[in-house]
Amino acid sequence: MNVYGGPPEDVWVFFAPGRVNLIGEHTDYNGGLVLPAAISLGIYAAVRFDGGDSITFTSLNEPGSVTVPVRGQASFDPSHGWANYPKGVLKCILEERFDLRGCKVLYWADLPVGAGLSSSAALELVTAYLLLYPLVGDSADRIHLATLCRRAENEFVGVECGIMDQFIVAMGKRDSAILLDCATLDYRYVPVRLGDYQLVIMNTAKKRALGESKYNERRAECERCLEVINRGERAAGRARAPGRYRALAHVPLEEAQRYLNDEVLFKRARHVITENKRTLEAARCLPAGSVRRFGRLMIESHESLRDDYEVTGRELDAIVEESLRFEGCVGARMTGAGFGGCAIALVEKGRVEEFLAPVSRSYRARTGLEPYFYTCSIVDGVRCLEPAPVGGGGIRDDESLDNQGDLPVLRSETQRLAGAGERARGGWGFAPGGLG
């Protein structure tokens, strides 16, 4: 209310979760499998639809506001920083000829940004969902929203990400991960049964410098792998043009070995192919409660990302190694794009506090950085937190609004365990073109 004025009953509140990817890293843009879960850390947006002909985006985490016409052509503007993400989403929605309503949007986040927990996808999805909410309510086609937001990120912001992040933020389900086939978008929910263990998110506090260029470099290497393999298959008379394999994740390891003489390319392909298999196996372990086996797969995944795909770096390796020294930790790996950001660990319930102290201490000693730790629950995808009548003025229930101030209450079940808060001080860290 302080930011935009007007009565509280006209305010609608939306939430989009961040995500952890349990396993299946750098497989999405290779047509492979991923196994992400939506988490209770996320991005909130309070909205007032005012019937005007503009949309204003403001963030409590960043200074300045950006206002764009509700029917005009939005174009990328580097000086708009993070606001290019909602602008890109708006542009993609307008291309689909929706008649949107003018509004004022205020965002805030308890999700650490630029930390590999999908802050970009959360920002995109919460924006798409809220802009369309007066028109379609909660019956939006969520897979369509995910592909639209990915298009905004690829084409407007200019980051060549895969579909995983947008898909899980749109489609997440409480207590389940999603096994997603990124070649077909076929998916199934996989109950996450961790028994006596729990997931701890570990933020290395290392910003992903060079993350985007390295990410694009890996993508290009994988495309090259597929080209070389298919060329080999054609030369051997085993395939019709344009090639036998449509995705690197589908190539048998022996075939990759046969055609990829370049050692670096072979290592990239080996990661993608073996990671795909691990992901499928993990999707069998989790519902069965085979936690130790799942932990083993996490460790193998990290090793493959470190040695073959080379996207971990000193900080992620240090935090994973230090976690695994603790005997109550049965698995740990980086999550997301890599090059810094977050890792996850599977730690015995009731021993999490005992785990944090030595890991923080030795991580700090090795890197000079102060790590942050979080536990959180697995939650549903993007949603309106307070049901409001479609086409109506907004939230009717005053209970939904924070009595102590002007902001709706943060209803995150997330618990930050240690480390200084990021949200209060830091900006969102959305460099245009960064991998959130």
Ligand code: GLA
């Ligand atoms: C980032 C991208 C995803 C995916 C992961 C790596 O999070 O946005 O599409 O490629 O990296 O698995």
